[in-house]
Amino acid sequence: MTDLLAEALAQVPKADQPLSKKDFTSDQEVRWCPGCGDYAILAAVQSFLPELGVRRENIVFVSGIGCSSRFPYYLDTYGMHSIHGRAPAIASGIAASRPDLMVWVVTGDGDALSIGGNHLIHTLRRNMNLTILLFNNRIYGLTKGQYSPTSEHGKITKSSPMGSLENPFNPVSLALGVEATFVARTIDSDRKHLTDVLRQAAAHRGAALVEIFQNCPIFNDDAFEVLKDSGIKDDYLIRLEHGQPIRFGRDASKGVVRAPDATLKVVDVGEVGTEALLVHDAHAENPELAFALSRLTDPTTLDRTPIGVFRSVRRPTYDELMAEQLERARRVAGTGDPAEALTELIAGRDTWTIT
Amino acid sequence: MAKQVVQVDRVIIRFAGDSGDGMQLTGDRFTSETASFGNDLSTLPDFPAEIRAPAGTLPGVSAFQLHFADHDIMTPGDAPNVLVAMNPAALKANLGDLPRGADVIVNTDEFTPRALAKVGYDANPLEDGSLDSYRVHPLALTSLTVEALRQFDITKKEAERAKNMYALGLLCWLYHRPIEGTERFLRQKFSSRPAILDANLAALKAGWNYGETTEDFSISYEVRPAALPAGTYRNISGNLALSFGLMAAAQRSGLPLFLGSYPITPASDILHELSKHKRFGVRTYQAEDEIAGIGAALGAAFAGSLGVTTTSGPGLALKSETIGLAVSLELPLVIVDVQRGGPSTGLPTKTEQADLLQAMFGRNGEAPVPIVAPCSPADCFDAAVEACRIALTYRTPVLLLSDGYLANGSEPWRIPDLTALPDLRVEFATEPNHDGAFWPFLRDPQTLARPWAVPGTPGLEHRIGGIEKSDGPGNISYDPDNHERMVRLRQAKVDGVAASIPPLEVDDPTDRARLLVLGWGSTYGPIAAACETARAEGIDVAQAHLRHLNPFPANTAEVLRRYDRVLVPEMNLGQLALLVRGRFLVDAIGYNRVRGLPFKAAELVAAIKDVIARD
Structure with missing residues (x-):
């Protein structure tokens, strides 16, 4: 883990002295609604960033538009609050040109999956070196309560008084579908799990998508209550851990196996035995198992919701490949005065002189 | 018998044929030979948007016009003195532009009843007297080429394809152009296909020899080199000059060049060109769409690059919101719009100047953007440098309005001394600027530009965004008076650019x-x-x-x-x-x-x- 983190942040300058949560807290008043899940995420991020040991000035947060996108204002790093849906595109320009920066994108379900869907998939596909925190509250908050691309079918909202007609996106499935190299899911209220997932995302060099279930107390309160209520959450949550058999439920009585038809199936562990259970492999080259796990969830009831790291594989990143091409082109050209080289290039081969 | 040589001061030639006939290449090669001979020149490629429109049809006609002279000329010429028509469609599509007495070289092999009927000729114009007011040179170009290449081990189709080189050879003889440059060009182009190379070289020579020996061409013409100002010249198209201008500006500023772009006619050649120059640290990023192209360029600008995006009208429309963000963030950014016919998809390969008001006003809110427009293909170089100068000096997006004619047209260009270009070095902010704090919107009193503090600079951590900012500190502000002040400051900054530009001459x-x-x-x-x-x-x-x-x-x-x-x-x-x-x-x-x-x-x-x- 620490080796991975060191490798992931090798090009980012290290802080001279230990930093604290306070160092990452800006002087701006936080203006989310009371009870908003964003507060918990902000606190977790502010507390977690110091442990990376990198310089504050080499961290950049870029956001789009929406409640979550106010995030950068509250962190004392470099930041840009951009326009709706475009944060991954803007952050790609930063990450592609500056490998010495640690780039974070903060976005929401509307921002990332609706207006910005195209940028999201291509940023993941290119394996840009950045981490996307997707706050999913399954509703439009800032525009005051319309259904979002992750709202469940039939959702009654201001813009769907008779129920939404649309099937929701599963952001984890989407990211795995474009072969994102790091895909994880966590929950705003589970500070420990959230921080652990952030830690693993930070240790991944390449594009990382972290879906964070986030409660909107005003327009979609308790959307994830079944995953939070200590009385029932264990029946709903599947905690993924690399190298461990996939089992869940009270007393860990349920597990996941591969059925003869190759689909994944939830079974009673007592009936099949522990050995029969699937062992989670987040590092598998093929994202097929991770994808199948993401499909277990019932989008309406949230029954069988895996959290944790679905996939984490190291692949060359866009900036690494770009730097390699630049370096190779320089090597082929040899050393020499760049001004003279440019003069020569501009002149071309067919010239004539008039005296 | 020695043939007569007539001195003329200028000539306009138009090559026209099917999209697949290689007319653009033929025109390019004739232009190169003409440029290296020392004439002044101006070119006008005119081709359809379809890559290969149906053969032999009017919409499929591709043409290239070249005007060259022994003196300074300004345009590709109104009316061609010579039309080379490779088929009936090319003749029909271009005849209307020819003045009486013009030379018309036609490939008679293509004037079959079927080809004539396809473009609506009831009778063969070569036989019905309708071309009597022109000097028609009927030439069985295809069969002459095939005959000349009989000894080569190539298919008939490959031989036929070399007919453009035959035509080029003939024209080079007719106007006393050298052919060595074209020979060099062919050797490079077909280096891996020796049979095709030999065939093309032979076709080029055969065309030349045909002019020399046939009685049909009793006169050849000479256009003396033009007396241009002293210097070393090359021929250059607008898109190439614009690409070089961006690279020169990057070098003069000491900043890495970052191009975020999505392919679109007629701007794509800038992306192609810049993608070749990684050795100069040029990063080109082919984005998933127009919006991501400018988004990445803006991100790179935030991170300290010279950010550029290139597009044409429809793409500019898509970039509008991000240009507005750049206006609000006050970051340097160059947006190149190579205008084409509109609205909507319009005429992708044709020129127009109808994006001026889009450039001027095409954003929500009061979002002023400086606009620079080059006036000739070679001037695209200087205009690009100027656009970068304004962007970097005033920390603002700048629109560079080229167009399809400038992009693809070409002319001789006196190669500039790069060290004589303006010094574009930028000073990034490195220190707090207000009582130990950093205010990202504390302006330079002269230019009203705000400081550019790039990530990685300790102590200057700051957040900027598209929400209105307080004058100075740059924090979110919904204060009415502050908004009015910021709107007027942004306008005053752009208006102030006038102080740095030369007067209208x-x-x-x-x-x-x-x-x-x-x-x-x-x-x-x-x-x-x-x-x-x-x-x-x-x-x-x-x-x-x-x-x-x-x-x-x-x-x-x-x-x-x-x-x-x-x-x-x-x-x-x-x-x-x-x-x-x-x-x-x-x-x-x-x-x-x-x-x-x-x-x-x-x-x-x-x-x-x-x-x-x-x-």
């Missing part, structure tokens, strides 16, 4: 003109040629050409008021005229055509006479 040789012809962008050549012609006929007319459209040069009002009448020719329905009327209360008279082609000098002469006749 007027060309009024007699000082007696009462009529000013005011243009912008690629119409410079035809307007200048038209003014010269009018003056030669004794008409007093002044010419001024705007390179900066926003802000206008400081003396623009004064210049306009000097004249009784202002004629504004534009390849749109009067966009500059609207600005001039609104801004200066001048009763500008428009001359407006939107045919997808540059103006002809003759039509502008007529427009000038028409305005003068009103008095």
Whole structure:
């Protein structure tokens, strides 16, 4: 883990002295609604960033538009609050040109999956070196309560008084579908799990998508209550851990196996035995198992919701490949005065002189 | 028998054929030979958007016009002296532009009943006397080429394909052009296919020899080199000059160049060109769409690169919101719009100037953006440097308005001394600027530019965004007075660019003109040629050409008021005229055509006479 983190942040300058949560807290008043899940995420991020040991000035947060996108204002790093849906595109320009920066994108379900869907998939596909925190509250908050691309079918909202007609996106499935190299899911209220997932995302060099279930107390309160209520959450949550058999439920009585038809199936562990259970492999080259796990969830009831790291594989990143091409082109050209080289290039081969 | 050689001062040739006939290549090669011979020249490629439109049809005709002379010329020429028509469609599509007495070289092999019927010829124009007022040179070009290449081990189809080289060889003989450059070019192009190479070289020679020996061509023409100012020259197209201008500006600024772009005609060649120059640290990023192209460029600018995005009209529309963000963030960014016919998809391969108002106003809110427009293909270099200068100095997005004619047209260019270009070095912010704090919107009192503090600079951590910011600290502010102040500051900053640009110059040789012809962008050549012609006929007319459209040069009002009448020719329905009327209360008279082609000098002469006749 620490080796991975060191490798992931090798090009980012290290802080001279230990930093604290306070160092990452800006002087701006936080203006989310009371009870908003964003507060918990902000606190977790502010507390977690110091442990990376990198310089504050080499961290950049870029956001789009929406409640979550106010995030950068509250962190004392470099930041840009951009326009709706475009944060991954803007952050790609930063990450592609500056490998010495640690780039974070903060976005929401509307921002990332609706207006910005195209940028999201291509940023993941290119394996840009950045981490996307997707706050999913399954509703439009800032525009005051319309259904979002992750709202469940039939959702009654201001813009769907008779129920939404649309099937929701599963952001984890989407990211795995474009072969994102790091895909994880966590929950705003589970500070420990959230921080652990952030830690693993930070240790991944390449594009990382972290879906964070986030409660909107005003327009979609308790959307994830079944995953939070200590009385029932264990029946709903599947905690993924690399190298461990996939089992869940009270007393860990349920597990996941591969059925003869190759689909994944939830079974009673007592009936099949522990050995029969699937062992989670987040590092598998093929994202097929991770994808199948993401499909277990019932989008309406949230029954069988895996959290944790679905996939984490190291692949060359866009900036690494770009730097390699630049370096190779320089090597082929040899050393020499760049001004003279440019003069020569501009002149071309067919010239004539008039005296 | 020695053939007669006639001296002429200028020639206009148009090569026309099917999209697959290689007319653009033939034109390019003839242009290269002409350039290295030392003539002044100007070219106009004119091709369909379809890669291979149905063969032999009118929409499939691809043409390349070249004007070359022993003196300084401004345009690709109004009417060709020579038309090379590779098939009936090419003849039919271009005949209307030919003056009486023009030479017409036709490939008779293609004049079959079927090909004639396809373009609506009831009778063969080569036989029915309809071409009697031209000097027609019927030539069985395809069979002559095939015959000349009989000894080579290639298919008949491959032999036929070399007919453009045969035609090129003949034209090179006819106008005393060397062919060595083309031979070199072919050797490089076909280095891995020796049989094809030999066939093309042989076709080129055979065409030359045909001119030398056939009785059909009894006269050849010589156009002496032009007496251009001393210097080393090359031929250059607008897109290439623009690419080099961006690279030169990057070097003069000491910043890495970052191009975020999505392919679109006719701007893609800039992306292609810049992607070749990684050794200079140029990063090109082919984005998933137009919005991501400019988004990445803006992100790179935030992180300290010279950010550029390239597009054409439809793409500019998509980039509008991000340009607005750049206006609000006050970061340097260059947006290149190579204009084409619109609206919507319009005419992708044809030229137009109809994006001026989009460039000027196409954003929500008060979002002023400086606009620079090159006036000739070679001028795209200087205009690109100028756009970068404004962007970097004033920390603002800048629109560079090229167009399809400039992009693909070419002319000789005196290769500049890069060290003589403006010093564009930028000072990034490195220290707190306000009582130990960093205020990202504390402006330079002269330029009103804000400090550019790039990530990685300790102590200057700051957040910027598209929400209105407080004047100075840059924090979110919904204060009414602050918003009004910020809107006016952003406008004042752009207006202030005028202090750094040269005054509008007027060309009024007699000082007696009462009529000013005011243009912008690629119409410079035809307007200048038209003014010269009018003056030669004794008409007093002044010419001024705007390179900066926003802000206008400081003396623009004064210049306009000097004249009784202002004629504004534009390849749109009067966009500059609207600005001039609104801004200066001048009763500008428009001359407006939107045919997808540059103006002809003759039509502008007529427009000038028409305005003068009103008095």
